[in-house]
Amino acid sequence: MAVYTQVSAEAAERLLALYDVGRLVSLKGIAEGVENSNYLLETDRARFILTLYESRVDPADLPYFHNLLAHLHNAGCPVPRFIDDRQGNWLQDLLGKKACLIEFLPGISVSEPTPIQAAAVGKSMAQMHKAVAGFSEAKPNPLGQESWKPLFERCDRAAAESLLPGLADDIARECDWLEANWPSELPKHAVHTDLFPDNVLFRGDAVGGLIDFYFACTDFRAFDLAVTHAAWSFSNDGKSYLADIGRALLQGYGEVIQLSDAEKQAFALLARGASSRFLLTRLYDWINTPAGALVTRKDPLAFHRRLEFYRSADVVALFGVEQ
Ligand SMILES: Nc1ncnc2c1ncn2[C@@H]1O[C@H](COP(=O)(O)OP(=O)(O)OP(=O)(O)O)[C@@H](O)[C@H]1O
Numbered sequence: 001m002a003v004y005t006q007v008s009a010e011a012a013e014r015l016l017a018l019y020d021v022g023r024l025v026s027l028k029g030i031a032e033g034v035e036n037s038n039y040l041l042e043t044d045r046a047r048f049i050l051t052l053y054e055s056r057v058d059p060a061d062l063p064y065f066h067n068l069l070a071h072l073h074n075a076g077c078p079v080p081r082f083i084d085d086r087q088g089n090w091l092q093d094l095l096g097k098k099a100c101l102i103e104f105l106p107g108i109s110v111s112e113p114t115p116i117q118a119a120a121v122g123k124s125m126a127q128m129h130k131a132v133a134g135f136s137e138a139k140p141n142p143l144g145q146e147s148w149k150p151l152f153e154r155c156d157r158a159a160a161e162s163l164l165p166g167l168a169d170d171i172a173r174e175c176d177w178l179e180a181n182w183p184s185e186l187p188k189h190a191v192h193t194d195l196f197p198d199n200v201l202f203r204g205d206a207v208g209g210l211i212d213f214y215f216a217c218t219d220f221r222a223f224d225l226a227v228t229h230a231a232w233s234f235s236n237d238g239k240s241y242l243a244d245i246g247r248a249l250l251q252g253y254g255e256v257i258q259l260s261d262a263e264k265q266a267f268a269l270l271a272r273g274a275s276s277r278f279l280l281t282r283l284y285d286w287i288n289t290p291a292g293a294l295v296t297r298k299d300p301l302a303f304h305r306r307l308e309f310y311r312s313a314d315v316v317a318l319f320g321v322e323q
C-alpha cells in the first residue's frame with residue numbers, strides 16, 4: 001500500500017480552494033505503488049490524482065518531471081498533466097510534503113498482458129521516444145549502470161546469501177562485468193526507465209495512459225526498452241520467459257523506431273543491466289524495509305532469474321525473424 005501521509009478531507013478542501021477545479025466530493029487513498037502517497041480525489045467537475053512526494057523523490061527533480069510530462073502531453077502522448085492552481089503554481093506544500101494535483105487518466109493496468117497489449121506498449125514507448133525530440137533538459141540516471149556497484153556495497157552480503165546461497169558473489173561479478181562491457185555510444189535521450197505493467201493504463205487493448213515518470217532521466221532508449229522487456233515478458237516470479245509477449249513488445253516498438261544493429265547487439269547486455277537494477281533496488285529494500293512497514297516488499301529473486309535468462313539469450317531469438 002502507499003499512503004504514507006494521511007490527508008484529511010479538510011486539508012484537501014483547503015488545497016482545492018487554491019484551484020479552479022470544483023468542490024471536493026470524495027478522497028480515497030490508493031493502495032498501489034510504493035514510492036509516494038497517492039489519493040484519488042474527485043470534485044463535482046472531474047477526477048484527479050493527489051500525490052504527496054515521499055522521501056525517495058528529490059523535490060529538486062520535480063520541475064524536470066513536470067516539464068517532461070508537459071512536453072510529452074503537447075506532443076500527443078497519453079501522459080497525465082500537472083494541474084495549475086489559479087496563480088499558475090503546479091507545486092504545493094501539504095502537510096510538510098511537496099504535493100501536486102495531477103490529471104486522472106482512466107484505464108486499467110493488466111497483470112497478464114496479451115501479445116496484442118504488449119505490442120501496443122512497445123509502440124507507445126517508441127512514440128514516446130520519438131516525442132522527446134526537442135526536449136532539451138538532461139538529468140543523469142540516478143539508478144544507471146554506475147550506481148549499481150555502490151548500491152550493492154550498501155547491501156548486507158549475509159542477508160543476500162540468506163536469500164540465495166552464492167547470490168552476493170554472483171551480483172558482485174555481474175556488476176564488474178556490466179561495468180567492463182557497458183556501451184557508451186548508443187542513442188540517448190529522456191526515457192521512463194520504470195514502464196512496468198502497473199504504470200500502463202489500458203482501455204481495451206489500446207494504451208490509454210503512461211504514468212509514474214518519477215524515474216525518468218537521460219539514458220539509452222534501448223535501455224528503456226530493455227527495462228520494459230524484462231518487466232513484461234516473464235511470469236511474475238521470473239521463472240518463465242514469455243516469448244510471444246517479448247517478441248510482440250519488440251515488434252510494436254520496431255513499427256515506429258528501427259533499432260540500429262548496435263542497439264540490437266547490445267540488447268541482451270542492456271537487459272542484464274535492467275535486471276540487475278531491479279534485483280539491486282529490490283534487494284536493498286528487502287534488507288532495509290523495517291518489519292511492519294506498510295509496504296509490500298518485492299521479490300529480488302524474480303529479477304535474478306531474469307538476469308540468468310538474459311545471460312544466455314540469443315539476439316535472434318529475442319527479436320524473432322521479422323526484425
Ligand atoms: N494520472 C493517473 N491517472 C490514473 N491513475 C493513476 C494516475 N497516477 C497514478 N494512478 C494510480 O495510482 C497508482 C500509484 O501511482 P504511481 O505508480 O505513480 O505510484 P508510486 O508510488 O510512484 O508507485 P511505483 O513507483 O511503485 O509504481 C497507480 O498504480 C494507478 O492506479
Ligand SMILES: N[C@@H](CCO)C(=O)O
Pocket residue numbers: 034194196278281282298
Ligand atoms: N517497478 C519497480 C518498483 C518501482 O520502481 C519494481 O518492480 O521493482
